[in-house]
Amino acid sequence: MKLPEQFINRMKEELLSSEVSEDGFFESFDKEALKGIRINKSKVNADGYFAVLKNLDHDEEIMNIPWCDCGFYTKAKSSGNSPYYHAGVIYPQEPSAMLPGQTIGAKPGDVVIDLCAAPGGKACRIAEELNGEGVLIANEISANRAKALLRNIERMGIPNAVVLNEDPVNLRQYLAGTADKIIVDAPCSGEGMFRRDPSAVKSWERYGPEPCSELQDSILESAHIMLKPGGELVYSTCTFGVLEDEDRIVSFISKHPGYEVIPHPEIEGVTHASSTSKLPGSMRIWPHISEGDGHFCVHLRKPSTDDDETHELPSYTVKKRGKNVREAEALLNFMKDILTDDALSVFKARVEDGLLIRGEHAMLPACDERALGSLTVVKNGLYLGEFKAKGKDLVLVPSNSLALTLRRSELKDSAVISYPYGVPEVTRYLKGETLTSEPGAKGNVVIAVEGYCLGFGKRSADGMIKNLYPKAWRLM
Numbered sequence: 291m292k293l294p295e296q297f298i299n300r301m302k303e304e305l306l307s308s309e310v311s312e313d314g315f316f317e318s319f320d321k322e323a324l325k326g327i328r329i330n331k332s333k334v335n336a337d338g339y340f341a342v343l344k345n346l347d348h349d350e351e352i353m354n355i356p357w358c359d360c361g362f363y364t365k366a367k368s369s370g371n372s373p374y375y376h377a378g379v380i381y382p383q384e385p386s387a388m389l390p391g392q393t394i395g396a397k398p399g400d401v402v403i404d405l406c407a408a409p410g411g412k413a414c415r416i417a418e419e420l421n422g423e424g425v426l427i428a429n430e431i432s433a434n435r436a437k438a439l440l441r442n443i444e445r446m447g448i449p450n451a452v453v454l455n456e457d458p459v460n461l462r463q464y465l466a467g468t469a470d471k472i473i474v475d476a477p478c479s480g481e482g483m484f485r486r487d488p489s490a491v492k493s494w495e496r497y498g499p500e501p502c503s504e505l506q507d508s509i510l511e512s513a514h515i516m517l518k519p520g521g522e523l524v525y526s527t528c529t530f531g532v533l534e535d536e537d538r539i540v541s542f543i544s545k546h547p548g549y550e551v552i553p554h555p556e557i558e559g560v561t562h563a564s565s566t567s568k569l570p571g572s573m574r575i576w577p578h579i580s581e582g583d584g585h586f587c588v589h590l591r592k593p594s595t596d597d598d599e600t601h602e603l604p605s606y607t608v609k610k611r612g613k614n615v616r617e618a619e620a621l622l623n624f625m626k627d628i629l630t631d632d633a634l635s636v637f638k639a640r641v642e643d644g645l646l647i648r649g650e651h652a653m654l655p656a657c658d659e660r661a662l663g664s665l666t667v668v669k670n671g672l673y674l675g676e677f678k679a680k681g682k683d684l685v686l687v688p689s690n691s692l693a694l695t696l697r698r699s700e701l702k703d704s705a706v707i708s709y710p711y712g713v714p715e716v717t718r719y720l721k722g723e724t725l726t727s728e729p730g731a732k733g734n735v736v737i738a739v740e741g742y743c744l745g746f747g748k749r750s751a752d753g754m755i756k757n758l759y760p761k762a763w764r765l766m
Contacts (some may be wrong), residue, residue: 291319291485294495308566308585314578326385326693327369329360330378330446333420333742336360341740342379345711346372355581356558358388360418363581366445371717371765377742378446385412386482386575386582390475390526393554393573398423400470401603403516405509408435410442412475417448425656427469427601429454429461436756437462440668446692447743450656453668458512463689464663465516467601473524476506476538479545482577482584501529506534520594522552526587535586536569548593549555557619558575568637604645605654606671614647615619617677620684621645621652624675627734633700650677652686688734690745698741704731707747707755708738719744720765725755757760 293316305312327337327346335547339360343352346366351761355361363385374380391412396402396419407428417426425529428443428451430436435453443451454461480741484488496650508526513523525542525752527534530635543549551571563572618641625637656671672695675688698706707727709715716739719725725737725747731752737744737759748756 293484294491295317296492296498297481300528304655309567310561310576310579314577318577319339319485321485321577321762323583323720324381324385325364325366325369326355326361326388327364327366328358328379328381328383328388328415329362331360331413332421333377333379333447345740346374346380349481352416354593355385355388356393357560358385361385361388361392361621369569369651373711373720373739373744374742376445376763377739377744378721379742381411381414381442381446384486386456386580386585387411387528387737388415389477389560389573389575389585389587390473390524393526393587394471394473394522394524395531396420396424396471401427401468401472403427403429403461403465403469404473404475405429405461405513406475406477407432407453408432408439410439410446412473413439413451414442414446414448415472416473417443417446417451420450422450424450424470426451427454427465428452429456429458430456431455433535438540440666443669444691445694447691447696449654449672449695452656452662452670454662455666455668458509460514460665462515462667464661465601465603466600466601467518469521471522471524472517473526474509474513475526475528476502476509476534478502478506478527478529478534479531480528481530485577486583487558499506499534502529502534503538506538507541510538511545513596514542514546514592517592518600519592519598521592522589523549523592524583524588525590528583528585530547530574530584530586532568533762535588536563536572539569539588539590543590546592548595549590552589552591554589603750604658604661606658606742608643608645608648610616614645614686615646617652618642618645618679621674621685624688624734628696628701628705628736630702651675652677688746688758690758692764693736693743693745696736696743698738700742705734706736706738706741708741714743717765719747719757719759722757722759722761722764724757727753731754 353363364515367380378758396416406415408430412426430439480490510540553571561574577587579582652674654672673689675686677684746758
């Protein structure tokens, strides 16, 4: 690969002054870009990883990515076409990019903001750690990229996410002091993308890294305002230059004294900066040392004595009991067909506490939408579906995002039609074709692959199953 001369000269200087050898660095850009997948921890237990990987990679050697406990290298040619992809079981992600999501260490109940979230790899990993408790606010400034973010949030079965389409600066007014943790995977010059995307080289030659630093400073300032005292911030880029990495954090800490770097244990493949470096405790993945394209990452803690106010993000609760009774009844009638008694009881409690009806549409918001003010909200929480009149009654036409939040243990045996991985019926379902089953009770059913939910169907008494998989999501 022909690299920009200015990039080569700069990196020779930076590597010479660092603790990392130059040997093999420039040659690494001629190597094939590695592929990775992350397994959805909220859907698959660790003892189920091997079965998923075996179906994807068959008999090929399976290797764990050292810096991500649910990440694996893969040679699968098109994991995006896999039924596991459509079921939200896996997320294709460049191996290096898995480091920040692992580093931030989200916990159930946290309020976490991902300020530069698209296409969603880090946001989805955070949501898996939240496991339905707390709130994930996933923001993306680009409207087109926000659509891709939304698709991945829904595909991975995340019920407690707020997807925003805003400049991070605009979030400050409404979300000041609300976040326990914030992740900033900052827009950068993309030097780590050179071998994967030739257009990244052309963009670098045209713009260089300098224009990114001012934007990175602005995003970090927004993060500071929205982070609670004692909260944690992860800053990362997929570039190698000190200007966009260490210099930005050193400058940030000089403006906000008291921030400290949270050190992490030594991890194979991750280079940890020593006490004599410009930013001790920061981490890098180098493409000539590790099996990844390259990443910079640092974990900070805001001082707990900070004078900034703390604000709690309010939950949405039903203010008027008895409102939307018909809609709630139609929703619960649908769920009675598919959920076990215990799961139905839990779901009913959620509906009683927070069902929001807007026109014909139903949702369970992740937070009170009034707290978001005039921000552009792409999605708030779990969209359940649309109500249609059927005679004097209402029926729910469910959203597929609802199906993807369900787990096999919550479903009645009679309501699940689960196929083995790789059989033609799974592909037929994902293409929107009608399926057949044994004649029996008619009603709503969940179609699954190896027990992982794909979407809904409507079974008639003769065993014919009407396909409810969304047209926009179908395989071509």
